Amino acid sequence: MDFVFASNNSAKTKEMAVLAQAMGHSVTDYRDILKKELAFPEETTDSQLENAQAKASFIHQYLPNDWILADDTGLYLQAFPDRFGVTSSREFKSLQVIGQEAEINYILDLYDQGQERSAYLLAILCACSPIGQLYTGTGKGGVKIATEPRGGELIGGLDDIMEAENGLTLSEMALPELVTYHDRSRALAQVLQEIKATKGPNSF
Numbered sequence: 393m394d395f396v397f398a399s400n401n402s403a404k405t406k407e408m409a410v411l412a413q414a415m416g417h418s419v420t421d422y423r424d425i426l427k428k429e430l431a432f433p434e435e436t437t438d439s440q441l442e443n444a445q446a447k448a449s450f451i452h453q454y455l456p457n458d459w460i461l462a463d464d465t466g467l468y469l470q471a472f473p474d475r476f477g478v479t480s481s482r483e484f485k486s487l488q489v490i491g492q493e494a495e496i497n498y499i500l501d502l503y504d505q506g507q508e509r510s511a512y513l514l515a516i517l518c519a520c521s522p523i524g525q526l527y528t529g530t531g532k533g534g535v536k537i538a539t540e541p542r543g544g545e546l547i548g549g550l551d552d553i554m555e556a557e558n559g560l561t562l563s564e565m566a567l568p569e570l571v572t573y574h575d576r577s578r579a580l581a582q583v584l585q586e587i588k589a590t591k592g593p594n595s596f
């Protein structure tokens with residue numbers, strides 16, 4: 393399927409395109425089609441699902457003939473249950489932690505030696521069809537925060553310090569393996585499954 397991606401985050405858009413392509417689908421930045429950047433509606437502080445749905449529905453108004461895809465990702469740290477989560481990007485911004493390297497260093501510095509490092513990224517994706525029907529998927533990526541960044545050629549950001557079930561960081565894995573471990577590809581697989589279940593096996 394060809395999706396138009398509803399995000400102003402270029403790193404996220406690139407990562408989603410790489411993962412979708414490895415799964416046989418395409419993702420195009422909405423800004424490349426509309427030739428402008430829009431201000432998305434303000435996000436909720438309690439629902440990643442509503443945030444993803446709002447982003448997809450918002451761009452659907454401008455591109456009603458396309459399939460729109462949107463993501464809302466949160467960082468969940470077991471040792472700091474009241475932090476990040478659905479407001480991750482806003483928390484980084486309010487701390488003036490700007491850019492992927494700064495986010496990585498900030499998270500690594502939170503931990504003392506021997507402290508519980510269980511953690512994951514939770515991605516919720518929403519696809520909006522040309523008739524405005526919404527399809528959603530959820531994916532968890534990673535199981536703990538690594539002690540230092542590893543990998544980073546294919547994708548980056550917190551993926552460099554997010555160690556998965558196989559002991560590798562998400563950034564260290566080659567693409568065919570990564571799509572089975574990454575929060576966003578896991579969420580996309582669910583979205584595609586939901587579309588197929590509703591529209592039948594020939595839907596894409």
Ligand SMILES: O=P(O)(O)OP(=O)(O)OP(=O)(O)OC[C@H]1O[C@@H](n2cnc3c(O)ncnc32)[C@H](O)[C@@H]1O
Binds near residue numbers: 463484513549551
């Ligand atoms: O709402 P849009 O425009 O899509 O973009 P955003 O950056 O606000 O996106 P989110 O609300 O989904 O927030 C995701 C947050 O997680 C951070 N992040 C950093 N590295 C990441 C990674 O590898 N995977 C997922 N999120 C990551 C990212 O910088 C944001 O602070």
